[in-house]
Amino acid sequence: xxxxxxxxxxxxxxxxxxxxxxxxxxxxxxxxxxxxxxxxxxxxxxxxxxxxxxxxxxxxxxxxxxxxxxxxxxxxxxxxxxxxxxxxxxxxxxxxxxxxxxxxxxxxxxxxxxxxxxxxxxxxxxxxxxxxxxxxxxxxxxxxxxxxxxxxxxxxxxxxxxxxxxxxxxxxxxxxxxxxxx
Amino acid sequence: xxxxxxxxxxxxxxxxxxxxxxxxxxxxxxxxxxxxxxxxxxxxxxxxxxxxxxxxxxxxxxxxxxxxxxxxxxxxxxxxxxxxxxxxxxxxxxxxxxxxxxxxxxxx
Numbered sequence: 001x002x003x004x005x006x007x008x009x010x011x012x013x014x015x016x017x018x019x020x021x022x023x024x025x026x027x028x029x030x031x032x033x034x035x036x037x038x039x040x041x042x043x044x045x046x047x048x049x050x051x052x053x054x055x056x057x058x059x060x061x062x063x064x065x066x067x068x069x070x071x072x073x074x075x076x077x078x079x080x081x082x083x084x085x086x087x088x089x090x091x092x093x094x095x096x097x098x099x100x101x102x103x104x105x106x107x108x109x110x111x112x113x114x115x116x117x118x119x120x121x122x123x124x125x126x127x128x129x130x131x132x133x134x135x136x137x138x139x140x141x142x143x144x145x146x147x148x149x150x151x152x153x154x155x156x157x158x159x160x161x162x163x164x165x166x167x168x169x170x171x172x173x174x175x176x177x178x179x180x181x182x
Numbered sequence: 183x184x185x186x187x188x189x190x191x192x193x194x195x196x197x198x199x200x201x202x203x204x205x206x207x208x209x210x211x212x213x214x215x216x217x218x219x220x221x222x223x224x225x226x227x228x229x230x231x232x233x234x235x236x237x238x239x240x241x242x243x244x245x246x247x248x249x250x251x252x253x254x255x256x257x258x259x260x261x262x263x264x265x266x267x268x269x270x271x272x273x274x275x276x277x278x279x280x281x282x283x284x285x286x287x288x289x290x
Binding site: 012015016019023026027030031033034035039042043046049050053056057059060061062064065068069072073076077080081084085087093095103104106107108110111112114115118119122123142143146147150151154158161162164165166168169170172173175 | 187188189192193194195196197198200201202203204205206207208209210211212213214215217218220221222224225228232235236239244245246247249250252253254256257258259260261262263264265267268269270271272274281
């Protein structure tokens, strides 16, 4: 007696479904971040979108960058934005209705101006092939080696940029602390 | 396209990246506050790095290239966020608002 459906026969379907779920989460989160009037919802949408993007990175055979995406973007950037939001007012004041419709139309038009050619370009080109790389290429050891040899200069520049950003952020946020009018 | 294997086609990633980029531009124009514009800028960067990752995985002879670029984008975005947030705090101290409409002292 043969079993008609082994568990292995479902792996492909389940994988494709999870991939679709990650795409949906990414795009819905991005839409939430872009269109919400309440800024707290915008930040939550951003975190959702980045979580979905980390899933897409996982499907690109790269668990390390998926973890980095969650650690840095969801864990650090979104939390920093939320802290800054607590210091300011939380909501955008809504525009008058006619003006909000106008702004929505114009921004939709501008977004479509970029999206439609890019998507048509992606669809027209003949890129529908399997990955050219071997299954084990581009692992974390290779990435670390490349960061310290091939991309060593850029790596050092990034660290200088980060140091300057920290110092600059401290200086800018510190100035004017003494003269707050009640 | 084989629907079972669609996570291994380049086009899907390119389309998602283009949509993320477009949604970022939509939000950049629609938001009224500096925080909203910062969030939309992060979405634009996310679309760009997804493109880098996809091309690095599917097309580049050395897949490390795309990963290194994405790591650099993450680093630059973190620096950008720190700077923008501190500027925003300074602006809020002086203007009591982070809406772009109120920042018009240098308007002609």
